[in-house]
Amino acid sequence: MKTSEQRTQKQDKSIENKDLNLERENEVLKHKVEELEAKVNFYEEQFRMATHQKYGASSEKSDPEQLTAFNEAEKLSAQPSEEPEIETVLKKRSTKRSKGKKTYDDLPVEEIKYTLSEEERICPNCDSSLHEMKTEVRKELKIIPAQVKVVHHIRQVYACRNCDANGETGTIITAPMPGPVLAGSMVSPSLLANIMEKKYDHAMPLYRQERVFKNYGIDISRQNMAGWVVKGANIWLSQIYERLHAYLKEEDIIHADESPLQVLDEKKNKKNYMWLYASAKAGVHPIYLYEYQPSRSQNHPQNFLSGWGGYLQTDGYAGYNGVKEAVRVGCLAHARRKYTDAIKALPEDADIALTKSKEGLAFINRIYSLEKEFKEHSFEDRYEKRLEKTKNIFENYKAWLIEQKERTLPKSKLGQAITYSLKQWDNLTAFMLDGRIEVDNNRAERAIKPFVIGRKNYLFSKSPKGAQASAITYSIIETAKAHGLKPFDYLQYLFEKLPNLDTTNPEDLDALLPWADSLPDEISLNPNEKN
Secondary structure, three states: OOOHHHHHHHHHHHHHHHHHHHHHHHHHHHHHHHHHHHHHHHHHHHHHHHHHHHHOOOOOOOOOOOOOOOOHHHHHHHOOOOOOOHHHHOHHHOOOOOOOOOOOOOOOOOOOOOOOOOOOOEOOOOOOEOOOOOOOOOOOOOOOOOOOOOOOOOOOEEEOHHHHHOOOOOOEEEOOOOOOOOOOOOOOHHHHHHHHHHHHHOOOOHHHHHHHHHHOOOOOOHHHHHHHHHHHHHHHHHHHHHHHHHHHOOOOEEEEEEEEEEEOOOOOOOOEEEEEEEEOOOOOOOOEEEEEEOOOOOHHHHHHOOOOOOEEEOOOOHHHHHOOOOEEEOOHHHHHHHHHHHHHHOOOOOHHHHHHHHHHHHHHHHHHHHHHHHOOOOHHHHHHHHHHHHHHHHHHHHHHHHHHHOOOOOOOHHHHHHHHHHHOHHHHHHHHHOOOOOOOOHHHHHHHHHHHHHHHHHOEEOOHHHHHHHHHHHHHHHHHHHOOEOHHHHHHHHHHHHHHOOOOOHHHHHOOOOOOOOOOHHHEOOHHHOO
16 A cells, blocks of 8 residues: 555656646747747748839839839929030040040031021111121031831843854853842841841830831831841851850850740740850950750750850859859859848848848948959959958858858748858859959849840740840840940941851951951941940
């Protein structure tokens, strides 16, 4: 029989076990509460980010002057503004000539003179003749709308009557005539250049151009224009594209980016992409090449850059790892954007997370401040300065990342920002290997924007062949602009020259590249600045 002491001990043990069970249950419940709080915070972040993306500024820098396209005229006209002088309007045409010289002397001048007749040149007071005292000049900038004309290329065929009279084989000589841009088509170099410039530089879809032509009394269907664009790009501009591709692969640094594009005829792959490859700011030639591909596979950059080895600067997408011989360089702007997104997603009372997000952002901002300081230095000095000053900031930043990772929820925006920097660490710091490398991939992101703007207007491509024609044309236009050329004039020049060249000769093609000295001055915005 159990004694009272034994019963007491058993009761105490039972109470102790209950306390332990309650403690465990309490820990489990606390853990569940933490998980639920983390999920709530995560979804709240997602909601705030979605709200900001829909209604807030899309850039990290806000623009208080941003206007909608529909009320732009009304809002701007209501703001006080001073009427510009013609010299001010034309100031950007300056070609580094002396400041005292006129900046519009390369434009044709039309003079309209206003005088008094002999009868009117009589003084109303004394009837004496009036003499010319001075001349007043009012200057205006006049725009002449596009003119459309039909051109007949007429060539003469000659025969020798003497040979015919003597019974000899007749001699027939035909006057030389330049080849057409597209055989059997009415399209001229200027017409094709105009269509391409409007579509790819001004983002004007073909159906709008169709309406514009109708305003001139000309019925050119968008189907005809589409066919001309595809043929002109794939037959002629592709020749220049391939030479630019060869020169790009001679560069030591290449930037790359990609953006989705819908291609209707691609039945297997619904996610198609336009890829962008650009030479570096420190490169030999500014080159921007677009390439359409039906997917985001790593095989595409690997094939495009086959045989090339250098510094490849991109965002954090792992698909570029396929370029085996390249040294991957990351984008510090992406790392910074993670922190700005975290700050935007936080509620107003989130003191700790806000402070930590700003701490992480401060490390990256200090690196950018140093880059501004090093901007005017030589590449060698920039390399040395980075080792001297930037390296120390990176070391402190990494120590901060490791410390904060243990204290931050991984799924939160701040947690994602910390994880991104740690995973991309080698790539983010790789710009310190060479003073020529930029701190971010903004060069490629800026270069992909003309395509993104155009895509918003025409939304999709019909066929892969059309998408690749777009890629080729974007490449020629954006590279031409980077060299200070007028896109329309350069395209017209190419369509005049290419049909009459031996396009199998690389030297003949090189004479047409945007940096060639043989290009005529008329196609350059600033002839004195030609490369």
